[in-house]
Amino acid sequence: MDNKKFKTEIGKKELIVEISNWAEQANGSCLIRYGDTEILSTAVMSKYEREGIDFFPLTVEYQEKYYAAGKILGSRYFRREGRPSEEAILTARTIDRTIRPRFPEYLRREVQVILTCLSWDRENDPDIPGLIAASISLSISDIPWHGPITALRIGKINEKFILNPSYEEREKSEFDLVLAGVENPASPAGREDDILINMIELEAKEVDETTMLKAIDFAKPYLKEIIDFQKKIKKEVEKEKIEISAPFDKEVEKKAKEFLEAKIEKALYRENNLSELKEQLINFIEEKYPREGKIKYALSFFEERVREIIHKNIIEKELRPDGRKLNELREISSQVNLLPRTHGSGLFCRGKTKALSILTLGAPGDVKFLEGMEIIGKKRFMHHYNFPPYSTGEVSFLRGPGRREIGHGMLVEKALTTLIPDFDSFPYAIRIVTEILSSNGSTSMASVSSATLSLMDAGVPIKNPAAGISIGLIMKTDKNYKILTDIQGPEDHYGDMDFKVAGTKQGITAMQMDVKIDGLKKEIIEESLKNAKKARFEILDKMEKLIAKPRKELSPFAPRVYILQIKPEKIREVIGPGGKVIHEIIKGCEVSIDIEDSGKIFITAEKEEAVKKATSWIKNITREIKVGEIFEGKVKRILNFGAFVEILPGQEGLVHISQLSKQRVRKVEDVVKIGDIIPVKVISIDENGRIDLSLKEARER
Numbered sequence: 001m002d003n004k005k006f007k008t009e010i011g012k013k014e015l016i017v018e019i020s021n022w023a024e025q026a027n028g029s030c031l032i033r034y035g036d037t038e039i040l041s042t043a044v045m046s047k048y049e050r051e052g053i054d055f056f057p058l059t060v061e062y063q064e065k066y067y068a069a070g071k072i073l074g075s076r077y078f079r080r081e082g083r084p085s086e087e088a089i090l091t092a093r094t095i096d097r098t099i100r101p102r103f104p105e106y107l108r109r110e111v112q113v114i115l116t117c118l119s120w121d122r123e124n125d126p127d128i129p130g131l132i133a134a135s136i137s138l139s140i141s142d143i144p145w146h147g148p149i150t151a152l153r154i155g156k157i158n159e160k161f162i163l164n165p166s167y168e169e170r171e172k173s174e175f176d177l178v179l180a181g182v183e184n185p186a187s188p189a190g191r192e193d194d195i196l197i198n199m200i201e202l203e204a205k206e207v208d209e210t211t212m213l214k215a216i217d218f219a220k221p222y223l224k225e226i227i228d229f230q231k232k233i234k235k236e237v238e239k240e241k242i243e244i245s246a247p248f249d250k251e252v253e254k255k256a257k258e259f260l261e262a263k264i265e266k267a268l269y270r271e272n273n274l275s276e277l278k279e280q281l282i283n284f285i286e287e288k289y290p291r292e293g294k295i296k297y298a299l300s301f302f303e304e305r306v307r308e309i310i311h312k313n314i315i316e317k318e319l320r321p322d323g324r325k326l327n328e329l330r331e332i333s334s335q336v337n338l339l340p341r342t343h344g345s346g347l348f349c350r351g352k353t354k355a356l357s358i359l360t361l362g363a364p365g366d367v368k369f370l371e372g373m374e375i376i377g378k379k380r381f382m383h384h385y386n387f388p389p390y391s392t393g394e395v396s397f398l399r400g401p402g403r404r405e406i407g408h409g410m411l412v413e414k415a416l417t418t419l420i421p422d423f424d425s426f427p428y429a430i431r432i433v434t435e436i437l438s439s440n441g442s443t444s445m446a447s448v449s450s451a452t453l454s455l456m457d458a459g460v461p462i463k464n465p466a467a468g469i470s471i472g473l474i475m476k477t478d479k480n481y482k483i484l485t486d487i488q489g490p491e492d493h494y495g496d497m498d499f500k501v502a503g504t505k506q507g508i509t510a511m512q513m514d515v516k517i518d519g520l521k522k523e524i525i526e527e528s529l530k531n532a533k534k535a536r537f538e539i540l541d542k543m544e545k546l547i548a549k550p551r552k553e554l555s556p557f558a559p560r561v562y563i564l565q566i567k568p569e570k571i572r573e574v575i576g577p578g579g580k581v582i583h584e585i586i587k588g589c590e591v592s593i594d595i596e597d598s599g600k601i602f603i604t605a606e607k608e609e610a611v612k613k614a615t616s617w618i619k620n621i622t623r624e625i626k627v628g629e630i631f632e633g634k635v636k637r638i639l640n641f642g643a644f645v646e647i648l649p650g651q652e653g654l655v656h657i658s659q660l661s662k663q664r665v666r667k668v669e670d671v672v673k674i675g676d677i678i679p680v681k682v683i684s685i686d687e688n689g690r691i692d693l694s695l696k697e698a699r700e701r
Contacts, residue, residue, distance in 0.1 A: 003018060003019065003020045003021075004018070004019045004020075004236065004237060005017070005018050005019075006018075006019075006229070006232065006233050008225065008226070008229040010034070010152070010163065010164060010222060010225070010226065011163035011164040011222075013034060013035055013124070013164070014033075014034075015032070015033070015034050015129070015132075015226075015229075016032070016033040016034075017030055017031070017032050017033075017133075017136060017233060018030065018031040018032075018033075019140065019233070019237050022040065023040070023042045026042040026043060026044050026137075026141075027043050027044050027045050027141040027142055027143050027239075028042070028043040028136075028137040028138060028139075028140050028141025028142070028143065028239070029041060029042040029043070029137050030133055030136045030137050030140070031118075031133075032129045032130075032132060032133040032136070033119075033129070034124050034128070034129040034164075035121045035123055035124040036119055036120075036121035036123075036124075037117070037119060037120050037121050037123075037124040037125075037126050037129060038117075038118045038119040039115055039116065039117055039118065039126055039129050039130045039133045040115070040116045040118055040133075041113065041114070041115050041116075041130070041133035041134050041136065041137040042113070042114050042116075042137060043111065043112070043113050043134070043137040043138045043141050043143055044111070044112050044114075045109050045110070045111045045112075045141075045142075045143045045242070046109045046110040046111075047109075048109065049108040049109050050108055050109070050110060051293065051296070053108060053296075054296070054299040054300070054303065056100070056103055056105070056107050056108065056111075057108070057109075057110045057111070058096065058099075058100055058103065058110075058111050058112075058113075059110070059111075059112045059113070060092045060093075060095050060096040060099070060112075060113045060114075060115075060134070061084075061092055061112070061113070061114045061115070062084070062088050062089075062091040062092040062095065062115045062117075062126075062127075062130060063081070063084070063088065063114065063115065063116045063117065064081065064084070064085060064087070064088045064117055064372060064373035064374070065081065065116065065117055065118065065373065066080075066081060066373055068117045068118055068119050068120040068373055069120045069122070069373045069374070071373070073371055073372075085370075085372035085373075085375075086406055086410065087372055087374055087375060088372070088373075089403050089406050089407070090406070090407060090410055091115075091126070091127045091130060092115075092403070093403055093406075093407045094127060094131065094178065094199070094201055095113070095115065095127075095130060095131050095134050097199055097514045098131060098134075098149055098151065098180040098198065098199040099113065099131075099134055099135065099138065099145070099147075099149065101198065101514075101515060101516050101517070101518075102138075102145055102146045102147055102149065102182075103144065103145055103146075104144050104244065104246075106244075106246040106247055106300065107144060107244060108247070108296070109244070111143060113134050113137070113138070115130040115133060115134060117130070117373065120373060120374065122167070123166045123167065124164070124166070125153065125167070125374075126374075127153075127178070128151050128152060128153050128164060128178070131149070131151040131180065132150060132151060132226065132230070135147050135148045135149045135150065135230060136148065136230055136233060136234075139230060139233070139234045139238065140233065140234055140237045140238050140239065141239060142239040142240060142241055142242045143241070143242065144241050144242060144243075144244055145241075147182075147230070147234075148182075148227055148230035148231065148234065149180055149181065149182050149198065150180065150181055150182075150223050150226040150227050150230065151178065151179065151180040151181075151199075151223075151226075152164060152178075152179055152219050152222055152223060152226075153165060153170075153176070153177065153178050153179075154175075154177040154178075154179065154215045154218060154219050155169055155170055155173030155174070155175065155176060155177070156173055156174045156175060156211070156215065157169060157172050157173050157174070161214075161215060161218045163218075163219075163222060174204065174205050174207055174211075175202060175203065175204035175205065175207050175211075175212075175215075176202065176203045176204070177200070177201075177202045177204075177212070177215055178199075178200070178201040178202070179197055179199070179200060179216065179219050179223065180197070180198055180199035180200075181195045181196060181197050181198060181219075181220070181223040181227070181519060182195070182196050182198050182227070182518055182519050183195060183196070183224075183227050184196045184518065184519070184521070185518060186478065194521075195220045195223045195224050195227070195519075196518050196519025196520055196521060197216060197513070197519050197520050197525060198514075198515050198518065198519035198520070199513060199514060199515075200499075200511050200512065200513035201511070201512055202414075202508070202510060202511035202512070203414040203417070203418075203509070203510055204418070204503075204507070204508050204509055204510065204511075205418045205507075205509070206418065206463075206464070206503065206504055206506040206507030206508070206509055207507045207508050208507050208508070209508065209526075209529040209530070209533060212508065212511070212529065213522065213525065213526055213529070216522065216525065217522070246300070247296050247297050247300045248297065248300075249294060249297040252285065252289070252294045252297040252298055252301070253297060253298075253301045255284075255285070255288060255298075256281060256284075256285065256297075256298045256301045256302065257301070257305070259280075259281060259284050260277070260281065260302065260305060263277055264277065264305060264306065264309065265309060268306065268309060268310070268321055268490065269319075269321055269323075272321070272322075274306065274490065278299075278302060281298055281299075281302055282295055282298070282299070285298040303494075306490070306494055307494045310474065310490060310491070310494045310495070311474050311476065311494075314326075314474040314482050314484070315474060315476050315480065315481075315482060318482065320484065320491065321488070321490050321491065322351075322488065324486075326482055326483065326484055326485065327483075327485045327531055327534070327535075328485065328486070329350065329469075329485060329486045329535055329538060329539070330350045330351030330353075330486055330488070331349075331350070331351060332348075332349065332350050332539060332542050333349045334346065334347060334348045334349065334449070334450075334453055334542070334543060334546050335347040335453075335546070336453050336454070336456070336457040336546060336547050337457050338356070339358065341557050342358050342359065342360070342555075342557070343359050343360055343361045343458045343554070343555045343557060343558040344358070344359035344361075344454040344455065344456075344457040344458025344459070344460070344555065345357065345358050345359065345453075345454050345457060346449075346450045346451070346452070346453025346454040346455075346456075346457055347450060347453070348446050348447075348449040348450035348453060348543075349446075350442070350446055350449075350486065350539075351440055351441075351486075351488060352438050352439075352440035352488075353436075353438060353439055353440050353441060353442060353443055353446050353488070354436070354437040354438040354446070355434050355435070355436055355437070355443060355446040355447045355449070355450040356434065356435045356437055356450060357432050357433070357434045357435075357447065357450035357451040357453065357454040358432070358433050358434075358435070358454060359430065359431070359432045359451075359454040359455060359457070359458045359460070360430075360431045360432075360433075361428045361429070361430060361458065361460075361554070361558045361559060362428060362429035362430075362431065362559065362604075363428075363429065363559060363561065363592045363594060363602065363604035364380075364423075364427055364428070364429060364561070364594040364602045364604070365429075365592060365594040365602075365604075366429035366431075367379060367380045367429045368380075368382055368429075380423060380428075380429045380430065381413065381416070381417055381420045381429075381430045382413065382429075382430070382431045382432070383409050383410075383412045383413040383416065383431075383432045383433075383434065383447075383451060384401070384405075384409050384431070384432070384433045384434070385401075385405050385406075385408045385409035385412060385433075385434050385436070385443075385444070385447060386401070386405060386433065386434065386435050386436065387404065387405055387408075387436045387439070387443070388435070388436065391436045391437060391438055391439040391443075392439050408443065408444040408447065409434070411444050411500065411502075411510060411512055412434065412444060412447045412448050412451055412468075412502075412510075414509070414510040415448045415466055415468060415502035415503070415509045415510035416448070416451060416452065416455070416462075416466060416509070417509075418463075418509055419462045419463045419464060419466060419504070419509065420455075420460070420462060421460065421461050421462065421463075425461070426460065426461060427561050427563060427602055428460075428559075428561060430455075430460065432451045432454055432455070434447040434450055434451060440488045440489050441470065441486075441487055441488035441489045441491070441492045442468075442469070442470035442486065442487060442488070442492070442500070444468070444470075444500060444512075445467075445468030445469055445470050445500050445501075445502060446468070447468075448466055448467055448468035448502045448510075449466075449467045449468065449539060449543060452465050452466045452467065452543070453543065453546070453547065455550065456547050456549065456550045456551065457547065457551065458550075458551070458554065458555060458558065459550050459551040459552065459553055459554045459555070459558075460550055461550050462550060463504075464504035464505065464506055465504060465540055465543060465544065465549075466502060466503060466504050466509060466540075467502065467503075467504075467536050467539040467540045467543060468500060468501065468502035468503075468510075468536070469485065469486060469500075469501060469502075469532050469535040469536055469539065470486065470487050470492070470498060470499065470500045470501075471483060471484065471485060471487070471497070471499040471500075471501065471528045471531055471532050471535075472484035472485075472487035472491050472492065472495045472496075472497055472498065472499070473495060473496045473497035473499070473515075473517075473520075473524065473528070474491075474495055474496060475496045475497075475517055478521060478524075481524065483524070483527055483528055483531055485531050485532075485534075485535050486535060495516075496515060496516050496517045497513070497514070497515045497516070497517070497520070497528075498513070498514050498515075499511075499512075499513040499528050499532070500512045500513070501528075501529065501532035501533075501536065502536075503536060504540070505536075505537060505540055508529075557606070559604045559605060559606050560604070560605060560606070560607075560608050560611050561602055561603070561604045561611075562602070562603045562604075562611045562612075562615055563600060563601070563602055563603075564600075564601040564602075564603065564615055564618060564619070565599055565600055565601070566599045566601060566618070566622045567599055567622070568597065568598060568599040570599065570621075570622040571595060571597075571599060573621050573622060573650055573651075574595065574601070574618055574621055574622060575595070576650065581621065581649075581650050582595075585614055585617050585618065586614075588613075588617075589605070589610045589611075589613045589614035589617065590605060590607075590610050591603050591604060591605040591610050591611060591614045592604045592605070593614070601618060603615055603618070617649055620648040620649050620651075621648060621649050621650045621651065623648065625647070625648070625651065625682055625685065625691060626682065627682050627683065627684060627685060628681070628682060629681070629682045630679060630680070630681045630682075630698050631647035631648070631679070631680055631682075632677055632678070632679055632680075633645035633646055633647040633653075633677070633678060633679075633680045633693070634646045634675065634676070634677055635672050635673065635674050635675060635676045635677075635678065636652060636674065637674070638668050638669060638672070638673075638674060639668070640657075640668070641656060641657055641668075642654050642655050642656040642657045642659070642660075642668060643655045643660070643668050643672050645678065645680050645693055647680060647682075647691070647693070651691070652691070653680065653682065653690075653691030653692060653693040654690070654691070654692055654693060655672075655680060655693045655694065655695050656692065659683070659692075659693065659694040659695060659696055659697070660672065660695050660696065661695070661696050662696055671695070672695070678695055678698075679695070679698035679699060680693040680694065680695055680698050681693065681694045681697045681698040683697060
């Protein structure tokens with residue numbers, strides 16, 4: 001195939017797509033360029049089905065390459081890319097969440113989409129062109145996929161919406177909003193107002209719901225333009241799609257239906273043991289059809305039947321599995337100060353979902369160092385999320401955090417970052433770890449509440465308390481649907497939407513939305529935000545009854561940080577030759593010390609006395625000595641012409657032999673010896689800072 005180039009403009013920048021034979025053995029591939037950021041996207045599907053699974057085996061990989069940014073990074077002894085950075089994992093998750101609903105539900109062949117960043121211009125984030133590239137490579141391939149999809153980033157500066165803002169603009173923006181959308185198949189051709197939103201990712205500085213809706217309206221015409229652009233590409237280079245039939249066996253489904261019919265609603269609405277019923281069905285089919293590979297048909301029927309029942313009962317009767325009203329929260333309870341030696345802790349329970357957050361305060365030097373293609377820097381606020389197997393009553397290996405744990409942890413971090421006090425007013429590194437003790441839906445939003453409780457329990461002066469809620473959707477048609485507040489397990493798994501909204505009473509700080517349908521019209525998003533706000537306020541009211549504001553005092557076990565400002569030229573005196581002086585202070589006072597180039601010194605210790613001792617030591621080293629001052633100094637060295645006396649830590653002066661006594665002195669040792677403590681007076685300081693001292697004048701005072 002000859003190379004083909006397609007161009008369009010987004011936000012006054014050219015988007016260039018090249019269809020080439022670079023990855024000619026992939027089912028579909030393309031190169032996409034936005035500014036000088038360039039991505040290679042490939043999509044490959046296995047030729048065979050994976051047996052014995054009841055899910056679609058999709059993997060999305062986003063690869064940051066150091067060469068793309070013109071950097072040589074990695075371990076000194078390795079010097080190559082290793083484990084994906086958190087940024088890369090989050091980008092891959094965003095693309096996965098957006099493209100996954102567009103595949104046939106019954107597809108059981110492995111599909112892998114790989115996005116490789118080949119060039120990065122330090123201005124345009126690769127995630128948006130990467131998502132568009134994934135859509136194009138799938139659309140033009142023979143892989144069954146219902147596209148295209150499109151994506152944009154929206155910011156707001158000085159009351160003006162910005163399309164695909166640069167990194168610098170995002171720092172100034174009120175929010176960072178990523179939207180993905182699809183064309184509404186039911187709308188008349190050419191109508192941009194009927195773009196459906198199928199993915200949202202947001203970090204914001206307490207922004208109101210109306211602003212969010214306006215931002216979505218602002219984005220829709222541009223989303224439509226990119227959809228039309230992709231349709232043009234697809235029309236020219238699309239391959240014929242591979243046909244894959246849905247797993248169907250009439251006889252097995254009949255047997256499964258007979259087995260389940262009297263049990264399924266009871267398991268779903270009264271006994272809450274769907275997983276047990278599923279296992280019973282597997283055993284039943286295995287006995288009926290041993291070694292015939294019929295289980296996949298039974299599982300497919302089981303999933304579809306549960307989905308039908310939940311949809312029918314909620315749409316027609318507003319009957320939820322646990323009997324709650326559509327907008328009703330589960331029972332909420334919370335606790336703080338649970339653990340005796342931690343710096344802060346909070347437990348938040350909503351129904352069977354229970355999240356325990358533990359906070360640790362650290363010295364400024366305990367920040368996390370970031371090194372990747374896009375980011376090199378430090379992070380002082382961290383939230384980590386753990387999902388142990390016992391939280392769902394299961395047994396499995398304990399491994400490091402997976403993509404889900406990293407994604408949920410970062411969502412909570414986004415929700416709270418804007419509320420954390422700035423470093424100048426609270427000079428601590430802050431780490432929160434949330435342990436999910438029990439899971440029945442919406443654990444990430446429970447983590448927002450438990451993490452907030454731990455912050456207030458620790459005495460961190462956050463701007464406002466935050467809470468989160470997950471909103472669900474059961475849809476029959478775009479006119480006949482029900483919105484659910486505080487979704488739990490079955491409603492999340494078999495429902496059509498998971499819309500997480502976190503924030504304070506002042507506004508939204510984070511959002512994340514995924515769907516299993518085509519997408520959402522504005523009316524559904526608006527109603528979901530309204531319900532989320534009501535639920536968020538209700539949760540915050542309950543939390544504030546337990547602890548209304550951050551404690552005034554830090555935990556007695558938290559470190560104390562003291563800030564000392566010295567002249568930058570004095571830094572070398574505090575450090576000393578080869579770090580001798582600073583290591584002596586750290587060891588002698590049992591503290592940690594961090595020094596900035598500006599001369600700002602952070603002294604951290606568990607005991608306040610240690611901080612005071614180190615502070616006094618540094619002040620003495622850096623204080624400006626004046627002529628006429630008298631000190632009690634220690635004789636450190638003796639030479640023929642006089643004695644060097646340490647008057648402050650690290651600061652010495654010379655007592656010339658003529659200044660030892662009123663009488664004539666033949667030998668310095670006749671008056672002083674090494675180690676003697678003697679009074680001395682500063683009689684002069686020359687232009688190089690050399691200090692002359694007098695013993696005889698000090699004794700005359």
